């Protein structure tokens with residue numbers, strides 16, 4: 082008996098080099114004692130820098146993790162069935178925290194919040210609510226590789242890229258937005274919306290006020306939706322500030338356009354709190370129909386009552402969250418500086434960034450030629466010879482070869498130092514992309530590999546191909 086279309090042909094969504102890198106790491110993971118020659122994981126955007134703060138809070142508040150409230154057991158209350166609306170105490174605590182990490186410039190109404198099992202489920206649920214199979218969403222490149230799975234796989238929705246390059250620091254421009262819209266139309270795709278990550282994964286940069294205005298004006302003009310995935314909102318360590326899409330909306334006077342109802346936000350505690358295993362995410366929308374539909378859909382990926390209960394106690398502790406957010410940013414800033422400095426000593430620069438758990442590394446000068454094939458060659462060498470798993474730009478759909486996402490918050494300082502040391506030694510001794518005369522093919526020409534319409538349109542999910 083054959084399996085379903087989704088279970089077989091569509092499952093190639095995890096074939097990208099991003100996922101391959103994660104699998105290769107699993108075969109030979111670095112361990113200081115047991116496997117010192119193994120691969121160091123720098124392809125995972127995890128935040129392990131402030132676990133001690135969370136652990137101290139847990140030790141000081143034992144009731145929270147022991148099914149107790151004011152010393153009394155609440156085990157039975159938690160063990161029983163909870164409906165899909167979520168625990169009010171947790172929703173209140175979460176909206177307060179969301180506001181706090183946005184500098185209290187915006188406030189959130191818990192009635193407009195839908196809890197989901199992480200941002201993965203939040204993004205997919207929103208797509209299910211806003212688009213039908215065969216519709217399209219526009220996404221600025223480079224983007225988080227997981228989106229090819231999260232937004233397309235089960236929904237049958239297509240992603241159309243909004244191109245950006247290093248020529249302007251990978252910023253979103255009006256012509257690029259229009260070009261993507263036209264590309265979608267040329268492919269007979271109905272554009273239902275635009276999705277951005279702010280701060281950006283993989284760039285580690287925040288969208289400027291100008292870009293945010295551009296996006297809001299664009300979706301207003303085209304009559305489409307905007308999803309702002311703000312999963313990294315609490316990682317901004319400066320200098321440029323973070324402006325939430327909800328802050329932009331609050332200030333904009335957009336009378337009678339209904340635009341407020343077409344802007345939706347995604348959040349999660351996976352990055353800011355370093356809790357991806359807890360699976361806590363949220364959708365925030367001003368459109369009550371979206372909130373209502375998404376709440377029903379959240380049945381497929383609820384957050385357990387136990388987790389909600391623990392986190393409502395933690396996030397309600399204002400003194401703790403204030404200290405945590407400030408200290409976590411300080412640690413991220415110092416780690417980021419350490420990696421940038423180390424790479425610089427190896428002759429490698431990074432895109433200037435102010436947020437996230439990664440750097441966007443510019444290794445164009447190490448490529449044999451300015452092609453995506455050469456990028457893959459270099460990536461494999463870094464993985465197999467230097468033994469670092471980083472993510473090639475092409476896995477993030479970057480059109481310019483030679484960029485890599487390098488994570489810095491999922492390991493100890495010693496491991497990061499070792500990774501930098503390995504790279505430095507290898508750059509000095511291994512002739513990555515150099516030819517037999519020892520010359521590196523520097524990126525002197527403008528050799529950006531432009532994807533053709535067909536290349537973009539046809540690796541898409543093709544829901545109607547069966």
Ligand SMILES: Cc1ncc(COP(=O)(O)O)c(C=O)c1O
Pocket residue numbers: 126198199200201202225227278282310312349350351357361362
């Ligand atoms: C931009 C972005 N959105 C969503 C996710 C998924 O997060 P979660 O673990 O909350 O599902 C990630 C994870 O890396 C991400 O970077």
